Amino acid sequence: MTKPLLSRPKFQRIAAPLVVGIILLLAWELAFRELNVPIYLVPKPSDIAQAFMQYGGMLFGSLWVTLKITLLAFALAILIGTLVxxxxxxxxxxxxxxxxxxxxFQVTPIVAIAPLIIIWIQNTTLALVVCAMLVAIFPVLTNTTMGLRSVNPGLLNLFQINKANRWQILMKLRVPNALPYFFSGLRISCGLALIGAVVAEFVAGTGGTSAGLAYQILQAGFQLNLPLMFAALFLITCTGLVLFIAMSMISTAFLRKWHESEMS
Known part of the structure; x- marks a missing residue:
């Protein structure tokens, strides 16, 4: 018997957060209209939507700059973290x-070392990528290392009895065992790469045509243009959410046929 649409887990995971979000936005809009809260303190959702319409081209251009740094840093974190x-x-x-x-490196605040990296590396984009990579690499490194070490001792003994070399044990036993840990690290690391990119942009204070979303937030703050600031923050939040969903989908695609965490 087919389950009703409302009782399906996938529908609930998508619909329930959307309904809650719409209710919160409506409550925000109506409450701030009723209380006459000034726009220079906290803008209403309608003010933020208007800022999107007015500054959309500039915001999405800045989003591409930030996203490029994020993806480059994330790719470097995956490569270096996995190899290490x-x-x-x-x-x-x-x-x-x-x-x-x-x-x-993980416990040292990136705000403290970002100025040094920007001074040492003359290319601004490369410096921002390095800063974001340092923030994002630790979850990949630790989770993958844990997964590679958490093999079944009986299976490891079986491989050794059959005279498997280090490479065969690594690729045929340790790597498949580490995949759930690896993808868990990716889900954390993608968000940290975005955070690292935004923080590095704040520290660098890059401007002009190559400015990212952090620069737009700074400029909006200086001009007390809070709708623009909230619009940029909304874009950053949505970007982080999309990255997390993409990593979750990739994880499900790799694990759903054989690992108990995704088989359901």
Whole structure:
């Protein structure tokens, strides 16, 4: 028997947040109209929509600049984080020597080291990519390393009894076992790459035709143009949500046929 549309889990996951969001936006609009809240304090959703119509071309141009930095940093984080985790799993000594430095980069605020990176790297775009990559790399590195190490001891013994070499154990046992951990790291890292890109743009203060969304937020703040500021913030939030959904879809596509976390 076919389930009613409202009782389907996929429909609930999509429809329920949308309904709640629409209710909150309506409450925001009506309450602020009734209370006559000044636009220079907090704009109404209708004011933000008007800012989108007025500054849409500029905002989406800035979004592309920020998104380009985010995707480049995310790709670098995946590549470097995965390669380093492969190295760590080969030797506990190597992991013990270098993991503390990875943690050191993670716990150091990017705002504190971004000015140094921007001074050392003359190319502004490359400097922003490096800053964002440093923020995004840690979840990929730690999750992948954990997945590569969390193999079944019986299966590992079976591979060793059959005289499998390190490469065969890595590619045929450790990597498939690490995929759920790896994709979990990607879902976290994609958002951190966006955060790192925006924070690095704030620190760099880049302007002109190459300005990202962070620059638009700064300029809107200086001009007390809060609808424009909220519109830029909304674009950043939507971009992070789209990246997370894309990583979740990729994870489901790889894991749904064999891993219990996605089979349902």
């Amino acid at each position: 985790s492969f190295l760590f799993v080969q030797s506990r000594v190597i992991e013990a020597c270098f993991m503390p430095y990875a943690i050191l």
